[in-house]
Amino acid sequence: MEKKFRIAIVGCGGMGSGHAVALKSGTGETVYKGNVADAKMPDSAMTTDLRDLIELAGVTDIDPSRVSWAASQGIFTYSDYEEVLADKSVDAVLIATPNHLHKPMAVQALRAGKHVLCEKPVMLCSADLLEVVKEAEKAGKVFYPRQNREWDEDFLIIRKIYEEELLGKTFEIRCRIMGARGIPEDWRSKKEYGGGMMYDWGVHVIDRIVKMIDRPLNDVFCSLKYITNEECDDNVFIHFTFEGGLTVRLEVDTCHFVRLPLWNLFADHGSAEIYSWNCDGKMMRLSSWQDKDALPIIAGSGLTKTMAPRNQETLTELPLPRFDFDRNALYKNFVEVCQGTAEQIITTDHALRVLKIMEACFESAEKGEVIRFEK
Numbered sequence: 001m002e003k004k005f006r007i008a009i010v011g012c013g014g015m016g017s018g019h020a021v022a023l024k025s026g027t028g029e030t031v032y033k034g035n036v037a038d039a040k041m042p043d044s045a046m047t048t049d050l051r052d053l054i055e056l057a058g059v060t061d062i063d064p065s066r067v068s069w070a071a072s073q074g075i076f077t078y079s080d081y082e083e084v085l086a087d088k089s090v091d092a093v094l095i096a097t098p099n100h101l102h103k104p105m106a107v108q109a110l111r112a113g114k115h116v117l118c119e120k121p122v123m124l125c126s127a128d129l130l131e132v133v134k135e136a137e138k139a140g141k142v143f144y145p146r147q148n149r150e151w152d153e154d155f156l157i158i159r160k161i162y163e164e165e166l167l168g169k170t171f172e173i174r175c176r177i178m179g180a181r182g183i184p185e186d187w188r189s190k191k192e193y194g195g196g197m198m199y200d201w202g203v204h205v206i207d208r209i210v211k212m213i214d215r216p217l218n219d220v221f222c223s224l225k226y227i228t229n230e231e232c233d234d235n236v237f238i239h240f241t242f243e244g245g246l247t248v249r250l251e252v253d254t255c256h257f258v259r260l261p262l263w264n265l266f267a268d269h270g271s272a273e274i275y276s277w278n279c280d281g282k283m284m285r286l287s288s289w290q291d292k293d294a295l296p297i298i299a300g301s302g303l304t305k306t307m308a309p310r311n312q313e314t315l316t317e318l319p320l321p322r323f324d325f326d327r328n329a330l331y332k333n334f335v336e337v338c339q340g341t342a343e344q345i346i347t348t349d350h351a352l353r354v355l356k357i358m359e360a361c362f363e364s365a366e367k368g369e370v371i372r373f374e375k
């Protein structure tokens with residue numbers, strides 16, 4: 001039997017422990033344990049079985065409690081990162097440490113001749129990513145950005161409605177990620193560690209949208225708030241205008257105590273709504289633009305005819321398309337790219353564009369201005 005591809009994980013906290021369970025089982029099981037709540041991903045018959053492909057070499061962490069947790073799961077533990085890099089049987093390193101460590105750890109691994117799978121945000125700025133890509137080229141190794149959320153079901157639904165024009169031509173999309181706990185009190189609330197919600201969730205929502213909308217991004221506007229934390233942004237609002245006029249509003253909020261929909265998509269023949277992560281929601285399709293005229297309704301202290309609700313006979317409620325997906329698609333692609341048998345699904349060029357957009361967002365928030373981007 002061929003030698004399995006051996007991956008070691010650096011950083012065995014919330015995400016690293018999830019990776020450890022996923023890689024150890026190989027079946028797509030991702031039970032998060034330890035300093036995050038236990039949670040199990042739903043099973044999927046589509047998930048690639050990685051047991052013949054990947055072997056978890058071990059993990060390392062500077063926190064002894066995380067090392068003990070790993071050992072308690074029967075996972076090999078390295079004494080430190082240097083020991084991981086010196087292990088010739090390790091083909092690749094998965095970096096799951098706080099954001100500020102991604103660059104130095106990636107450079108170290110590439111120089112030691114390891115492939116790298118790096119958690120998002122892959123770097124804190126585009127210049128750093130360019131340096132790391134050069135290091136990867138020099139080493140002849142793969143640097144793979146783990147921007148994993150293009151497999152999320154909510155996103156797959158919105159992408160299908162958009163790409164297949166199920167409701168006609170889309171003119172606006174809104175996506176809101178909403179929390180109610182303020183910024184976590186870990187490294188995410190410290191600037192020097194790459195904290196803040198733009199780096200935490202902003203990267204995900206930008207990543208997915210610009211992958212889906214294959215057009216130049218003309219304008220970027222962003223505002224950042226600091227409600228529970230003076231140092232790092234805890235509420236993000238972004239407005240994008242793509243070529244052709246399609247607009248997107250993205251929100252990452254940590255201070256929302258009422259629920260707004262996770263997604264809305266507005267098109268010229270209908271609207272779609274996804275309420276939450278379990279993807280409950282609906283599409284309302286317009287059969288005819290007739291019935292433009294209506295009797296006024298009372299709105300506050302006045303009357304409105306333009307905002308009167310539509311005659312329901314011209315609207316049809318439809319269920320959302322649903323999807324299953326391969327929980328191991330990204331790991332599988334990473335290994336195949338390292339073995340030279342596949343193209344990288346998440347490219348460093350894409351990660352670079354995402355980082356440049358994030359930089360435009362930071363600039364917009366600082367200046368309070370719209371930034372012309374790819375115009």
Ligand SMILES: NC(=O)c1ccc[n+]([C@@H]2O[C@H](COP(=O)([O-])OP(=O)(O)OC[C@H]3O[C@@H](n4cnc5c(N)ncnc54)[C@H](O)[C@@H]3O)[C@@H](O)[C@H]2O)c1
Nearest residue numbers: 011012013014015016061062063096097098099119120121
């Ligand atoms: N892709 C996703 O969906 C997703 C989800 C959550 C987190 N993440 C990313 O994963 C990374 C880790 O986030 P987290 O939530 O697991 O954080 P965490 O704080 O739970 O875990 C980080 C771990 O790294 C360890 N660590 C710190 N410095 C180290 C060092 N020098 N050597 C070895 N270990 C070290 C810490 O002790 C800790 O156990 C971040 O970059 C985050 O953005 C990605």
